[in-house]
Amino acid sequence: MDKAIVIEHLSKRYKNNRGIDDICLEVDKGDIFGFLGPNGAGKTTAMKIMTGLMQPDHGDVRIGGFSILEDYEKAMQQVGCIIESVAPVPYLTAEENMKMCARFYRNIDDKQIDWCLESTGLLPYKKEKTRNYSLGMKQRMGLAMAMVSDPEILILDEPLNGLDVEGMVEMRNLILRLAKERGTTFFISSHLIHDVELTCNKIGILYEGKLLDVRSTEDILKEYASLENYYLSEVDLSVKS
Amino acid sequence: MSSLRAAYINEIYKLSKRKKLMVSCVLSVAAVLVAALIVGVANNFMGIRITGESEFSILVLSVLNYTLIPLFTIFICIDMVGGEFSNQTMKMVLTRPVSRIKVYLSKAMAAATFIIVNLLFIMVTSLIISLFIKGTLAGIGRIFIAYVASFFPLFVFALFTMIISTVFRGTGSAFFLSILCFLLCNVLGLFFSQLQSFLFTTAFNWYTLFLGSYINFHKIFRMFMILAGLGLMFFGIGSYLFDRKNL
Numbered sequence: 001m002d003k004a005i006v007i008e009h010l011s012k013r014y015k016n017n018r019g020i021d022d023i024c025l026e027v028d029k030g031d032i033f034g035f036l037g038p039n040g041a042g043k044t045t046a047m048k049i050m051t052g053l054m055q056p057d058h059g060d061v062r063i064g065g066f067s068i069l070e071d072y073e074k075a076m077q078q079v080g081c082i083i084e085s086v087a088p089v090p091y092l093t094a095e096e097n098m099k100m101c102a103r104f105y106r107n108i109d110d111k112q113i114d115w116c117l118e119s120t121g122l123l124p125y126k127k128e129k130t131r132n133y134s135l136g137m138k139q140r141m142g143l144a145m146a147m148v149s150d151p152e153i154l155i156l157d158e159p160l161n162g163l164d165v166e167g168m169v170e171m172r173n174l175i176l177r178l179a180k181e182r183g184t185t186f187f188i189s190s191h192l193i194h195d196v197e198l199t200c201n202k203i204g205i206l207y208e209g210k211l212l213d214v215r216s217t218e219d220i221l222k223e224y225a226s227l228e229n230y231y232l233s234e235v236d237l238s239v240k241s
Numbered sequence: 242m243s244s245l246r247a248a249y250i251n252e253i254y255k256l257s258k259r260k261k262l263m264v265s266c267v268l269s270v271a272a273v274l275v276a277a278l279i280v281g282v283a284n285n286f287m288g289i290r291i292t293g294e295s296e297f298s299i300l301v302l303s304v305l306n307y308t309l310i311p312l313f314t315i316f317i318c319i320d321m322v323g324g325e326f327s328n329q330t331m332k333m334v335l336t337r338p339v340s341r342i343k344v345y346l347s348k349a350m351a352a353a354t355f356i357i358v359n360l361l362f363i364m365v366t367s368l369i370i371s372l373f374i375k376g377t378l379a380g381i382g383r384i385f386i387a388y389v390a391s392f393f394p395l396f397v398f399a400l401f402t403m404i405i406s407t408v409f410r411g412t413g414s415a416f417f418l419s420i421l422c423f424l425l426c427n428v429l430g431l432f433f434s435q436l437q438s439f440l441f442t443t444a445f446n447w448y449t450l451f452l453g454s455y456i457n458f459h460k461i462f463r464m465f466m467i468l469a470g471l472g473l474m475f476f477g478i479g480s481y482l483f484d485r486k487n488l
C-alpha cells in the first residue's frame with residue numbers, strides 16, 4: 001500500500017533531556033492514525049518536526065515521498081495541519097484569514113473557502129474578526145484553514161481541544177466523512193482515548209519519547225476490552241522493562 | 242516564485258489592516274505640519290530664515306529621518322517578526338508550502354514597501370506645504386533624489402531590526418534593544434569618527450552627498466557599497482536565524 005507519511009529514526013532532545021527518541025513509523029494512504037500518549041510524551045514535538053516547525057537532531061520525515069528537510073514546499077503542498085493552539089490573525093475576519101491561507105495554493109475559489117467554513121460551522125461568523133472567537137471557534141477555524149487546500153493529509157494535534165461535546169461529535173464526524181469521501185489521510189494526536197477509539201483505524205502509542213507499539217484498532221479490540229486497557233497494559237509493560 | 246508572491250501579498254495585506262499604518266501616516270502629516278508652522282513663525286515673526294525655497298522638504302527629511310521614520314520602521318519590523326512569533330500567528334504561515342527563506346524575504350520586502358510608502362507620503366505632504374508657502378516647486382528633482390537615497394540606510398536599519406526581532410521572543414525587549422542600538426550607533430558615530438564608515442546610522446544623512454553643487458561620485462559609490470554589504474550581511478544573518486528558529 002502507498003505510504004502517506006514515513007517517519008525515519010526521528011530524534012529530538014531538549015535541554016531538560018525530554019523529547020523523542022528514534023521514532024520510526026509509517027502511515028498508509030487513507031488511514032486515520034491516532035497518536036496516543038500522556039502529556040509530555042513527545043507527540044507535539046514529533047508533529048512539529050513533521051510540519052517543519054522544528055528541526056530534528058536526527059532522522060527525517062517523508063510526506064507523500066518528499067522529505068520535509070529537503071523538499072519542504074513539495075511535502076507541505078499536500079498537507080494541512082493544526083499544531084498546538086490555533087492562532088488565526090486576530091485583527092482579520094475568518095474569511096480574510098482563509099483567503100490568506102488560500103493564496104499559497106492554486107485554484108482555490110470562494111466556494112471552497114465557504115465549504116470549509118460551512119463544514120466547521122463557521123460560515124455564519126465569517127465576517128467576524130477572529131479576536132472575538134471563543135476557544136472552540138478558534139479550533140474550528142484551525143481545521144477550516146487546514147482544509148482550505150483540500151489536502152491529501154491532515155496532521156492534527158489535539159484537534160478536540162476547547163470543543164464542547166456537540167463540537168467534538170461534529171469534528172469526529174467531519175474527520176470520518178473526509179476520510180471516507182475524499183480519502184484524506186489523518187495523523188491525529190490526542191489524549192482523549194475514547195475519541196481516538198471511535199475515530200482512528202490505527203493506533204501508535206508514544207511514551208516518554210519512545211514509540212511503544214503500532215497496531216490497528218480492530219486488532220487491539222479483538223484482544224482487549226477497550227483501547228484504554230490496551231494503552232494501560234502497553235505503558236505498564238514499558239515501565240516494568 | 243508564486244509562494245513568495247503569496248507570502249508578500251499576505252504581508253502587505255496584514256500591514257494594510259493594522260492601525261499602526263494609519264497612525265504612522267497621521268503622525269507623519271502632523272510632524273510635517275508642525276515643521277511648517279515652526280518655519281513659518283521663524284520666517285515671519287522672528288526674522289530667522291531657516292530654509293530656502295526648495296529646502297523645506299529636505300529639512301523635514303533631515304528631522305524625520307532620525308526620529309519618526311526609524312521609529313515606525315522598528316514598530317513594523319517587530320510586529321512582522323517578533324509579534325507574529327509571540328502571538329503564534331507565525332505558525333499559520335510556516336506550515337504552508339513556502340520555505341522559511343521566502344517567508345523572511347517577503348517580510349523584508351514588506352518592510353521595504355512600508356519605508357517607500359512612508360517616505361513618499363512625507364515627500365508629497367512636504368511638497369504640498371512648500372507649494373502653499375512659496376507657491377513654487379523649485380528643486381523637486383533634488384528633493385526626489387534625496388528621498389530615494391534615504392530609503393537605503395532605512396532599509397538596512399529595518400533588516401537589522403528584523404534580526405533583533407528574530408532573536409528575542411518578546412516584542413517589548415526587541416523594541417527597546419532596537420532603539421538602544423540606534424541611539425548607540427549615533428553616539429558612537431559622534432565620538433569615534435573612525436567608526437563612522439561602518440555604522441549604518443552615519444549613512445542616514447548620506448542623501449546630502451547628492452545635494453551639493455559638486456557631487457563626489459567616489460564617496461557616493463563607497464557609501465553605497467558599504468550599505469549594500471551591511472544589508473546583505475544583515476539579511477544573511479537574519480534569514481539564517483529565522484530558518485533555524487524552533488517554534
